[in-house]
Amino acid sequence: MLRPLLVLPSAQRNQLLHTLELGLEVQHKAVSRLLGIHRNTVTHRITRCFRLVGLDRHHVMSKVVVSAALKIIAVHGYDDTGTDPASDFTEMMTAPDMRSWAEAFLEPLKDVGGDLLLTLGAWLENNTDAEHTAASMSTSPAAVRAHLRSATPLMQHEVAPGLVADQTPDGDEHGLSALRPLTFALYASTGLPAIPAALRATP
Structure with a gap:
């Protein structure tokens, strides 16, 4: 599910992932202060992440599943030649x-x-x-x-x-x-x- 985001060049991927992880947990205003960027930039990055993976950032279940996938990756890592860690979410x-x-x-x-x-x-x-x-x-x-x-x-x-x-x-x-x-x-x-x-x- 997150593969389109995870295969980006490392600097770009890390920037987007960091903003996404924070933006799913706390208000965008707080993320903007923490990262030293404009709130609109936070929203733009998060919107881009969801577009890359083909999900709607306004949809609660989409956000929950993405956040779960991020936590799985944080613990287990990600192999871009293997199975997407969120692909068996339903199971x-x-x-x-x-x-x-x-x-x-x-x-x-x-x-x-x-x-x-x-x-x-x-x-x-x-x-x-x-x-x-x-x-x-x-x-x-x-x-x-x-x-x-x-x-x-x-x-x-x-x-x-x-x-x-x-x-x-x-x-x-x-x-x-x-x-x-x-x-x-x-x-x-x-x-x-x-x-x-x-x-x-x-x-």
Whole structure:
């Protein structure tokens, strides 16, 4: 999946990978300060990375899968003559151990009732946009945001960092540290949010 990015000349590849790794974890404004570059440059580099691998940077599952692939590469390295380390993502996420972890992770949410899990799943399917989530569920954005806030103490971390009153942060500004485990757990348990078509087509 990441091969088009990883086979770039080393200086260019390293610059893009470093910006991408940071940009998937913290807000772009913070990345720009850390790297000493303009915020627009951060966004441009990240957009280029996603275009190279054929994925949409606005799509939550795309960002989660890319971040997982980057972490796998950081630990295991990458052989450009071998198998893409993210190509068996679906198999990895549906393994029995992963399903068991997902069930345990989501258990506190299940105890509250199905509505909370449904809301979280729809929120991720709608790329963390509360307005679109509300429309897809025939409810109000305020109700969606209330559910997001109620999930925080149950999961022992903030599901939507920066969520205050009736505002949600821009989807591009979500760090994945909170979203990644929730997205993995829901996918392993329910198959949603869906994996992007471009990734499903990867051998």
